[in-house]
Amino acid sequence: MILGIDLGTTNSAVAVWRDGRASLIPNSLGHVLTPSAVSVDEHGQIIVGLAARERQTTHPGFTATAFKRYMGTRRTVRLGNKEFLPEELSAMVLRSLKADAEAFLGHAVDQAVITVPAYFNDKQRKATRRAGELAGLKVERLLNEPTAAALAYGIHEVGKEARFLVFDLGGGTFDVSVLDLFEGVIEVRSSTGDNHLGGEDFNEVLIDDMYKAYAKQWKLKEHPHAGLLYERMRVEAERVRRALSDNDAATMKVIWNDQMHEHRVEASQFEKLCEPLLQRLRVPVMQALKDGNIHSSQLNSIVLVGGATRMPVVRRAVTKMFGRFPESRLNPDEAVALGAAVQAGLNARDAALNEVVLTDVCPYTLGIAISEPLPGGGMRSGIFAPIIDRNTLLPASRSRMFSTLQDGQAAINIHVFQGEARLVNDNVHLGDLSVPVPRKPAGQVQVECRFSYDVNGLLEVDVHVHDSGEKFQMMILDDKDSIDAGELKQRREALAKLKIHPRDQEVNRAALARGERCYEQSLGMQREMIGRWISQFESVIAGQNTKAIDHARDEFLKALDSIEGHTFL
Secondary structure: OEEEEEOOOOEEEEEEEEOOEEEEOOOOOOOOOEEOEEEEOOOOOEEEOHHHHHOOOOOHHHEEEOHHHHOOOOOOEEEOOEEEOHHHHHHHHHHHHHHHHHHHHOOOOOEEEEEEOOOOOHHHHHHHHHHHHHOOOEEEEEEEHHHHHHHHHHHHHOOOOEEEEEEEEOOOOEEEEEEEEEOOEEEEEEEEEEOOOOHHHHHHHHHHHHHHHHHHHHOOOOOOOOHHHHHHHHHHHHHHHHHOOOOOEEEEEEEEOOEEEEEEEEHHHHHHHOHHHHHHHHHHHHHHHHHOOOOHHHOOEEEEEOHHHHOHHHHHHHHHHHOOOOEOOOOOOOHHHHHHHHHHHHHOOOHHHOOOEEEEEOOOOEEEEEEEEOOOOOEEEEEEEEEEOOOOEEOEEEEEEEEOOOOOOOEEEEEEEEOOOOEHHHOEEEEEEEEEOOOOOOOOOEEEEEEEEOOOOOEEEEEEEOOOOOEEEEEOOOOOOOOOHHHHHHHHHHHHHOOEOOHHHHHHHHHHHHHHHHHHOOOHHHHHHHHHHHHHHHHHHHOOOHHHHHHHHHHHHHHHHHHHOOOOO
16 A cells, blocks of 8 residues: 655645545544654654644754755754754654554555655755655655645546646745646646745744844844744744634734733734735746746636645735635645545556546756857856756656867766756756767767656656767766665664654643643743643653543643643644
């Protein structure tokens, strides 16, 4: 059986295709969404999910969230005395989802379809694949998130003809795809996005607003982008942003220097603060329509995906863009995982999906660096020469002819890049290949460079030197950032040795972590009361009576709800 996994910035989810439909799998807490959070406790145990997220404000130096934004980089995150790459933290989330699936299904699973933002570049995609391998999963396919949402949406419409735009605004990334649905075929016409735009950025707007209001009182010389104060504001910003989805106003409450500080935010004020972000949403939408060569009036519907699309400010912005209301029958938090499960069913050749065909496109332009002559003489290097244009249907194979520039040139250096800028320095470098050529006068040696790109983002470069008949080949493997099989094995073993908090205690750990956070965010009599609740619950846990613990936990969580309302999940 193949799992479908939505590896998100804020939350992740896992689903499976069986009995002719896609179904979400609950985690050990009974939730279908697992926060993409990792923490290390005082005993060195790894905590993943809700309990880890609740520790964000109480143990900021031991907890990591939103690390998906740094996938494909060598940026490390320190948790206590250990450092982790973003892909290693993602592997821990994936491993938790894998364990949830195995507990739910009753058997081991080791294959998965994992979703990625459509605008993830080659390095980010390969890092995601490595995260899956580190978690003990064979990654059958990396699937673009809006394409996954289209599968979840379009699978019910097989046999009909429709054209729709998927507007996918998650916690950290924004993707837009235009798709056609006809005769059982779901075809992606265009895909674009912004890898640094999501719900986290809307939270930052609220954090900045409160910082400006209290900077003098708090005697801060600069904006706190990390540490305890920042994490407290971050949690409150998330709560208030969600509260503004249903209310005309909400209040951020932050304790600092043993004092409660309140900052009221009106919904209208929040919308004004978000205007620069709302403008940024328009650019990928316009680009996707242009690349797909269609007008917005030709769309049958606009489908909203991603938790951040729940915000009224975003829904109003989308309505203004298109002059009509967007489609809302899909749960925006669950659609991507469900679509990944549909793709898993397709990969497994499930009989119920025999009539469905999915096509996808290359989200970025792929090409090489060349030099060109200047009008007054001389040469200019570092010019980008596209070979596969963005939004080319996959799999794709394209070639271009190039020639030598100097007399007696002994080799041609092929530098492969990905991006849309004219200068290669503004694009993403993928790899290099040096090709020997016969020494002849400039321009007389012809070289054919062919790029072949598949649906999983695997790029193969073939170079044919016509004069010598020699052929050279390169697979883009991210030499700088990739790891060989031996290192992969070592890293998997190292992650496996990390002590993972027992799953049967996870629900109690999450409740206690929430209680500790509430305690730190309260003052006076309320803080004392929460402290007593925590002590009472801990004493019941120590008694090891399962029924008593379950009852005490329910009462404990109800008490916390009476103070701060329900949790985000």
